[in-house]
Amino acid sequence: MRELQGVAVSPGSVAAPVLVLRKRPALPPDVRTDADAASAVGDVERAIASVAAHLEAQAQEVSHDIAAVLQAQALIVGDPTLLDAIKRRIGDGSTRTDAVEDSFSEFREQLAAAGPYFADRIEDLDDLSYRIRASVLGVAMPSRVAPRSPRIIVADELAPADLVVLGPSVVGLVTQRGGATGHTAIVAKSLGIPAVVGCAGACELADDTVVLLDGGTGVVVAAPTREQVDEHLAADAASKARIGALAGPGRTADGTPVALLANLGGDHDVLAATDCEGVGLFRTEFLFLDRDDAPSFDEQVEVYSALLRSAAGRRVVFRTLDAGSDKPLGFVDVGHEPNPALGVRGYRIAAHYQELVDEQLRAVATAEQLAGATAAVMAPMVATVAEVRSFVAQARAHGLREVGVMAEVPALVLSADRVLAECDFLSIGTNDLAQYTFAADRQLDELAVLLDPWQPALLRLVSMAAEAAKRSGKSVSVCGEAASDPLLALVLAGVGVSSLSMAPVSIPAVRAALFELTMTGCQQAAQIALGAEEPAAARAGVRALLKIDG
Numbered sequence: 045m046r047e048l049q050g051v052a053v054s055p056g057s058v059a060a061p062v063l064v065l066r067k068r069p070a071l072p073p074d075v076r077t078d079a080d081a082a083s084a085v086g087d088v089e090r091a092i093a094s095v096a097a098h099l100e101a102q103a104q105e106v107s108h109d110i111a112a113v114l115q116a117q118a119l120i121v122g123d124p125t126l127l128d129a130i131k132r133r134i135g136d137g138s139t140r141t142d143a144v145e146d147s148f149s150e151f152r153e154q155l156a157a158a159g160p161y162f163a164d165r166i167e168d169l170d171d172l173s174y175r176i177r178a179s180v181l182g183v184a185m186p187s188r189v190a191p192r193s194p195r196i197i198v199a200d201e202l203a204p205a206d207l208v209v210l211g212p213s214v215v216g217l218v219t220q221r222g223g224a225t226g227h228t229a230i231v232a233k234s235l236g237i238p239a240v241v242g243c244a245g246a247c248e249l250a251d252d253t254v255v256l257l258d259g260g261t262g263v264v265v266a267a268p269t270r271e272q273v274d275e276h277l278a279a280d281a282a283s284k285a286r287i288g289a290l291a292g293p294g295r296t297a298d299g300t301p302v303a304l305l306a307n308l309g310g311d312h313d314v315l316a317a318t319d320c321e322g323v324g325l326f327r328t329e330f331l332f333l334d335r336d337d338a339p340s341f342d343e344q345v346e347v348y349s350a351l352l353r354s355a356a357g358r359r360v361v362f363r364t365l366d367a368g369s370d371k372p373l374g375f376v377d378v379g380h381e382p383n384p385a386l387g388v389r390g391y392r393i394a395a396h397y398q399e400l401v402d403e404q405l406r407a408v409a410t411a412e413q414l415a416g417a418t419a420a421v422m423a424p425m426v427a428t429v430a431e432v433r434s435f436v437a438q439a440r441a442h443g444l445r446e447v448g449v450m451a452e453v454p455a456l457v458l459s460a461d462r463v464l465a466e467c468d469f470l471s472i473g474t475n476d477l478a479q480y481t482f483a484a485d486r487q488l489d490e491l492a493v494l495l496d497p498w499q500p501a502l503l504r505l506v507s508m509a510a511e512a513a514k515r516s517g518k519s520v521s522v523c524g525e526a527a528s529d530p531l532l533a534l535v536l537a538g539v540g541v542s543s544l545s546m547a548p549v550s551i552p553a554v555r556a557a558l559f560e561l562t563m564t565g566c567q568q569a570a571q572i573a574l575g576a577e578e579p580a581a582a583r584a585g586v587r588a589l590l591k592i593d594g
């Protein structure tokens with residue numbers, strides 16, 4: 045028996061033999077022959093077309109989310125500027141494969157300079173470059189076929205080409221690299237299978253080794269005992285049954301309401317199927333990313349009103365454009381910034397591009413009328429009372445009635461009483477609030493401990509915001525990742541947070557956790573967590589209170 049620890053990204057437990065996706069073989073060198081450049085270019089064009097066609101064909105076979113990843117890859121492969129760069133290099137005397145590799149490297153650098161939001165795509169570029177070069181040389185890709193009997197897939201990192209293995213027999217995923225926001229996490233959540241990423245040593249497992257994988261704790265046990273498997277899976281099944289049996293509005297065991305809402309991006313069609321009290325965070329920037337121009341007013345109205353209609357009377361909070369830093373926009377130029385996370389991002393963009401935010405607010409107001417619904421709006425990355433006042437005035441000028449701001453910067457929490465005198469609600473973005481409280485870049489896996497949402501200092505700020513909300517009679521919600529941790533949700537309810545917004549997949553487990561503890565119990569949990577010195581102690585203290593082992 046051997047235990048490995050990774051990062052838990054998709055909950056659930058499973059035991060099955062592993063199928064390890066071996067690395068691709070090294071490619072032989074390409075030899076430049078006397079053949080003219082035109083025929084070399086023709087070879088590359090055929091290889092590009094074949095890789096793109098293969099990606100498109102795969103996209104037809106898989107679920108919507110995975111297809112979107114594959115189609116994005118096909119778009120990159122077909123980018124005409126890439127082909128131009130390859131042609132130029134071939135014209136300058138490069139071999140076909142050097143021309144491809146060097147052009148991808150150039151593309152890679154451009155993408156890296158565009159900000160960390162694109163980091164996952166950089167990994168994909170290596171895979172695409174390899175596939176085109178392999179096709180030029182006539183080297184077959186390692187065959188990837190979906191297993192026929194239940195298997196946990198283990199890979200260094202899931203490349204787009206690996207997604208074809210994800211047939212119905214794949215019951216879990218483990219990758220050696222990758223972070224909580226990479227493809228593996230997205231794909232596993234969309235398939236509803238447990239997954240662990242960043243699991244050092246996983247690729248050393250021999251094929252067919254039986255593994256017990258816990259996507260809730262990140263623990264991967266190789267060659268577990270029969271008793272271990274039986275015990276673990278029985279506990280998991282009991283907890284799933286308990287979670288599945290519950291439905292309806294969030295509340296604690298004594299009936300105190302704690303609303304459960306969904307965080308949505310481009311995928312608003314999932315709302316109809318989600319048992320929740322509305323949308324606590326609609327990330328409108330997903331409409332704006334990856335394009336040369338802002339979406340038109342009409343396009344925005346269409347998306348916003350469709351969302352309001354599918355909410356069918358439930359609350360919907362539209363967050364205005366949160367661009368800059370890790371989400372750069374092609375059509376928003378704020379000049380060179382040495383520290384983009386501390387630069388012109390979020391609502392600060394509005395100072396430069398008033399019309400972008402103004403048009404958004406007008407689109408939300410029009411969508412409200414078309415859908416016959418009420419919408420709430422909030423601004424991201426607000427730091428001062430003056431900014432709050434300016435956003436509220438801008439939103440009210442469009443007739444919007446429910447206007448709030450996100451608490452993502454400690455300065456805003458320190459002024460929470462004054463902020464709440466100006467607006468209707470606060471929504472705490474714990475991802476950014478952790479980043480700015482601990483001066484720790486949220487993209488850096490290395491600083492994960494500082495960014496742990498159980499950090500007592502972060503929880504104290506949440507508690508301060510909740511106290512201010514109570515004094516003002518207004519509401520405070522949490523819409524960062526903290527809200528999706530069932531145990532931490534109890535602490536947040538205990539400090540006085542009145543609604544929790546999270547990825548739809550996380551809602552059932554949070555509902556079940558709240559249902560089992562009274563509000564007095566949640567308050568005790570909050571006291572323990574706030575009084576702890578560090579995240580591990582906070583977690584352990586709350587687990588001890590609830591008499592949870594381990």
Ligand code: PEP
Pocket residue numbers: 325327366452472473474475476477523524525
């Ligand atoms: C947050 O910062 O917690 C948040 C919800 O916003 P985003 O993750 O989109 O920056």
Ligand code: MG
Pocket residue numbers: 424452473475476
């Ligand atoms: Mg944020």
